Amino acid sequence: MTKIRTLDDLRNLRTNLRQGMDMRENADNPDSVVQIKVAMATCGIASGAKKTMDFFVTELRKRQITALVTQTGCMGYCYAEPTIEVTIPGKTPVVFGNVTENVADEIIEKYIKKGELVDGIIPQTFNPIDK
Amino acid sequence: MADYKYDILVCGGTGCRATESELLVSNLKAELKTLQLDSEVQVVSTGCFGFCEKGPIVKIMPDNTFYTQVNASDAAEIVSEHIVKGRKVNRLLYLDPVENKNVADSKNMDFYKKQLRVALRNCGFINPENIEESIARDGYSALGTILQSITPEGVIDILKKSGLRGRGGGGFPTGIKWEMARKNNADQKYVVCNADEGDPGAFMDRSILEGDPHSVLEAMAICGYCIGATKGLIYIRAEYPLAIKRLKVAIGQAREYGLLGKNILDFGFDFDVELRYGAGAFVCGEETSLIHSMEGKRGEPTVKPPFPAESGFMNKPTIVNNVETYANIPVIINKGADWFASIGTEKSKGTKVFALAGKINNVGLIEVPMGTTLREVIFxxxxxxxxxKKFKAVQTGGPSGGCLTEKHLDIPIDFDNLIAAGSMMGSGGMIVMDEDDCMVSMAKFFLEFTVEESCGKCAPCRIGNKRLFEILTKITDGKGVKQDLTDLRNLCNVIKDTSLCGLGQTSPNPILSTMENFWHEYVDHIENHKCEAAHCRALMKYEIDEENCIGCTACARACPVAAITGSKKMPHIINQAICIKCGACMEKCKFNAVILK
Structure with missing residues (x-):
């Protein structure tokens, strides 16, 4: 009947529940975690940006990487949709093009986890989209 | 747990609910359902965000977008634009009044920049009716930690080191209070939460109970463990139906999860909480009156000592702490006494919640470190x-406090500085006044409140405050004489010195501080029959400017007592003997010919 019997129960429950709140916790300190912005304009959606975004949300959670996945408008690289911008804390944002699920997987494993660059980077000809 | 991509947080505090935030929540949910997004987007009804001025507030996570004044009918646009297309709805963003630019992220708003939220940490962040969101934010972990590894004396030591002082007004060190109750042996002791928030314009306790009830329950259990009590009582005013509802839900959930009741977390510690309702008498915020009211007796104070920590509820040792004090305690245990003591000033540690009200742009609830200046808070x-308009004064501490002026704006706010300046912290209400406010009338307003709320037990408060009110009425009616000022001051001092409880001991403060800071206004009212702020009706005169009046007769037709005479196309005249000073003529005149003197 009682849901929490011991202190360990309470701590386990907190750990399990924590993930559900992570989004809100991280949103309060966006600069401390990996941020991924997915371009979700018409062109992006048509090329599968929604699938890419879903992939990031579920996979990052599964692989226990704290990250903030948000959507944004068109970045202007319609020829290379879906486009995403990845910001690792303390680094300049990097834009990747043609991010299908396979590429997304590679980005998580190589760039986000190890900091290695992968194919598909769109050179920064102008400032990051936020500026 | 479902993988939500967005959390839409909607303020469910009393203020925003008054402007249909509940309907907004159901509209958002319906809209998401139609678009089959309800498994990806979660709508959460939270506690107060504090920015009540621009409610209802909606915050969208993870991009931390802060929408203000959102109508229930805006739900469709938020979902189709922000959620589906990823475009912010610009017209609902906060407009920075200085730079005239939209601000999307609340962290960049001046209102939030200087705030530090400790007691309000969960308000506007979690769903107060869901204990799991509270647990995810370390709810009840402080209780677990102390039950497992810290002795009651150890916890009291932490509180003493942290420097936490009572947030209800008195500023008594919490650790010392608990130590007193712990040392008194008795077969039963009680932990009481004072949620009888009575200051006009103060609503921090209500917001904490509405937005984060579990922190208060957890802290009460911690107190029970420290002093050796198994029973907790929350004395809450019946005028707070939403806070009562959320507390009931919270208590029910805490029992269901085994965080209240028998043998909590298997450490052999029993603690449970019940609610007691107050009828909203101001005097019942005073701890001895509060205890009498809970015992079913008349809400009247008694002389201290004995202090409640020695003999309180049912003559047993009782701890009475304010809501905000309790809300600080779990954080102090989790983050340590040193962390808490590093915030604030030398003798006032931590943060304080203030309720901003009156003639201020951002009416709302804020929390700042002790030592922040009044200027930072107000401007x-x-x-x-x-x-x-021009700033004139700010009343801190409600009817028991005093008013502070321009020259006080740069003092760092803490318990001792406010007292030195002739006011007090009180529960943290701040009523801001501008040049249109008459200080004599302001003092009269607070006295009217005290007269109404005096319990009548002791003569100085019962009779004295009534006399003070009568003298102030006389002055604002233009019938004051010079002797009145001497009488006021003498009577104030007698009431202060001889009243039984805090209510009477502080009720003359608004008069004394306005006399100190705005002496000329009192003199003006009496000697020159003039109210500088043009507030006291009896001292004003409506007149018609002959040069501007074209004799259109609009004012004469609007006058309810036929005090205006004059023939067509000729300047009119107001008969002062008949005029009731209603101002109807001034409203009707299109030529600015009616003037107020």
């Missing part, structure tokens, strides 16, 4: 005075 966080 930076509060956004300055409404309609570009």
């Amino acid at each position: 930076e966080i509060g956004g300055g005075i409404k309609n570009g």
Whole structure:
């Protein structure tokens, strides 16, 4: 009947529940975690940006990487949709093009986890989209 | 747990609910359901965000977008634009009044920049009716930690080191209070939460209970463990139906999860909490009156000592702490006494919640470190005075406090500095006044409140405050004489010195501090029959400017007592003997010919 019997129960429950709140916790300190912005304009959606975004949300959670996945408008690289911008804390944002699920997987494993660059980077000809 | 991509947080505090935030929540949910997004987007009804001025507030996570004044009918646009297309709805963003630019992220708003939220940490962040969101934010972990590894004396030591002082007004060190109750042996002791928030314009306790009830329950259990009590009582005013509802839900959930009741977390510690309702008498915020009221007796104070920590509820040792004090305690245990003591000033540690009200742009609830100046609070966080008027005074501490003026703006706010300046912290209400406010009338307003709320037990408060009110009425009616000022001051001092409880001991403060800071206004009212702020009706005169009046007769037709005479196309005249000073003529005149003197 009682849901929490011991202190360990309470701590386990907190750990399990924590993930559900992570989004809100991280949103309060966006600069401390990996941020991924997915371009979700018409062109992006048509090329599968929604699938890419879903992939990031579920996979990052599964692989226990704290990250903030948000959507944004068109970045202007319609020829290379879906486009995403990845910001690792303390680094300049990097834009990747043609991010299908396979590429997304590679980005998580190589760039986000190890900091290695992968194919598909769109050179920064102008400032990051936020500026 | 479902993988939500967005959390839409909607303020469910009393203020925003008054402007249909509940309907907004159901509209958002319906809209998401139609678009089959309800498994990806979660709508959460939270506690107060504090920015009540621009409610209802909606915050969208993870991009931290802060929408203000959102109508229930805006739900469709938020979902179709922000959620589906990823475009912010610009017209609902906060408009920075200085730079005239939209601000999307609340962290960049002046209102939030200087705030530090400790007691309000969960308000506007979690769903108060879901204990799991509270647990995810470390709810009840402080209780678990101390039950497992810290002795009651150890916890009291932490509190003493942290420097936490009572947030209800008195500023008594919490650790010392608990130590007193712990040392008194008794077969039963009680932990009481004072949620009888009575200051006009103060609503921090209500917001904490509405937005984060579990923190208070957890802290009460911690107190029970420290002093050796198994029973907790929350004395809450019946005028707070939403806070009562959320507390009931919270208590029910805490029992269901085994965090209240018998053998909590298997450490052999029993603790449970019940609610007691107050009828909203101001005097019942005083701890001895509160205890009598809970015992079913008349809400009247008794002489201290004995202090409640020695003999309180049912003559047993009782701890009475304020809501905000309790809300600080779990964080102090989790983060340590040193962390808490590093915030604030030398003798006032931590943060304080203030309720901003009156003629200020950003009416709402804020939390700042002790030592923040009044100027920062009023002009930076509060956004300055409404309609570009001039700041005149701020009343801190409610009816028991005093008013502070321009010259006090740069003092760092803490318990001792406010007392030194002739006011007090009180529960943290701040009523801001501008040039249109008459200080004599302001003092009269607070006295009217005290007269109404005096319990009548002791003569100085019962009779004295009534006399004070009568003298002030006389002055604002233009019938004051010079002797009145001497009488006021003498009577104030007698009431202060001889009243039984805090209510009477502090009730003359608004008069004394306005006399100190605005002596000339009192003199003006009496000697020159003039109210500088044009507030006291009896001292004003409506007149018609002959040059501007074209004799259109609009004013004469509007006058309800036929005090205006004059023939067509000729300047009119107001008969002062008949005029009731209603101002109807002034409203009707299109030529600015009616003037107020």
